[in-house]
Amino acid sequence: xxxxxxxxxxxxxxxxxxxxxxxxxxxxxxxxxxxxxxxxxxxxxxxxxxxxxxxxxxxxxxxxxxxxxxxxxxxxxxxxxxxxxxxxxxxxxxxxxxxxxxxxxxxxxxxxxxxxxxxxxxxxxxxxxxxxxxxxxxxxxxxxxxxxxx
Numbered sequence: 001x002x003x004x005x006x007x008x009x010x011x012x013x014x015x016x017x018x019x020x021x022x023x024x025x026x027x028x029x030x031x032x033x034x035x036x037x038x039x040x041x042x043x044x045x046x047x048x049x050x051x052x053x054x055x056x057x058x059x060x061x062x063x064x065x066x067x068x069x070x071x072x073x074x075x076x077x078x079x080x081x082x083x084x085x086x087x088x089x090x091x092x093x094x095x096x097x098x099x100x101x102x103x104x105x106x107x108x109x110x111x112x113x114x115x116x117x118x119x120x121x122x123x124x125x126x127x128x129x130x131x132x133x134x135x136x137x138x139x140x141x142x143x144x145x146x147x148x149x150x
Contacts, residue, residue: 039126049114068096
């Protein structure tokens with residue numbers, strides 16, 4: 001029983017950490033949706049058709065990143081791979097990046113049936129701007145935490 005308590009405490013803390021991470025991801029996703037909606041200015045009819053297409057694209061990209069690329073990057077970080085294995089990993093990276101490129105190409109093709117090319121360009125600009133804003137916010141949070149520790 002004494003051994004079980006620390007294990008349960010560790011499990012609970014990991015679960016809380018995972019839930020917090022999921023909450024942060026959901027908040028970021030909600031902020032991204034609001035940001036894109038504001039910048040692209042979709043009509044209600046466009047939005048009804050746009051978001052299912054965009055969400056499917058985001059899910060596909062996330063699947064590639066969390067599946068193929070995560071595994072590859074973990075192996076790369078461990079280091080000490082042979083040249084042959086490094087060649088295999090590079091090929092896998094290129095394959096995953098190609099899948100993401102194909103998904104982007106399909107996104108544009110699908111979106112052209114729903115919104116104008118100009119709005120697709122606004123979408124790309126909004127995504128880039130959101131990513132810059134997010135990185136800046138994360139830097140500020142990290143810097144603030146570092147100051148609080150000192």
